[in-house]
Amino acid sequence: MSFITLSLGSNQQPKRYLTLALDALSEHFGELTLSPVYESEAVGFDGDNFLNMVVALQSDMPLWCIRDVLKAIEDQNGRDRSQKRFSGRTLDIDILTCDDLSGEFDGVVLPRPEITENAFVLKPLADICPLQLDPVSGKSYATLWQQYDRPQRLWPIEFHWHDQALSGR
Template sequence: MAKIYISLGSNIEPQRYLLAGLQELLTIFGDISCSPVYESESVGFKGDNFLNMVVSAHTLLPVEAVIASFKAIELQHGRLPGAKKFASRTLDLDLLLYDDLICNTPVILPRPEILTNAFVLWPLAELAPALVHPTAGKSYAQLWAEYDKSRQKLWPVAIDFGLLA
């Protein structure tokens, strides 16, 4: 069984859509673990702030099926097919890690944004601080400690989704 890490983000009714994404992930994967939620300014375009978090789960699904399930969830919750990468969105689900798999297809793993975006790295470091990045060779806690925090503004927000109770 593979351990996967998933990035969730939204800047259109973000609490509503993050909750919807979490509920869908619970349905597919059963038990999930969640990082704290962080708010960040949009990256790559001018738009409303995003709420972001990282979730871990276990799965027997192959990478292709995991990605297909994420795309279906996004579409079900208002994401437009073929939407621009740098645009506002109801829900964005990205596979960050699939065990320690390194690949270029069907997606690049580990996801490059882990090392470049604070809104991915910080929640991942909170959820799996001792886990080692498969190509950087450093723990996520160490990568976050070394990250230039002046590059992107990011702050924790207190949101209780109440769905794991």
């Protein structure tokens, strides 16, 4: 079984699409570990704010299969792949880490470089995997968050999935 972390984000009906994504991920992968949900300003373009979170799961599926499941979930939830890279979206799901792999595997770069570039990825990852070591820097995600110094704002919001409150800390 591999330990995998995913980044989820949405800025179009974001509470609806994050809920639908969590339902689909639970259906495909079973038990999920969920970070708090954070709101942040769009990065790289002018647009509505995003809701973001990180999900951890375990799976024995090959990485390419997980990638394809995630793309299918995005597509089933209205993801328009004809849009520019930096644009609004109903749902974005990215594989952040898979165990301690570093490099390109089945077309997936691990760990995902955006982990250390974007507060909306690093903070929720540090929330649920504070002691996990980044295979590139060798530092824990909690340490990387403490050292993060980019001017990106994010703030916790109240969010509920089923009976679970995913409010920020």
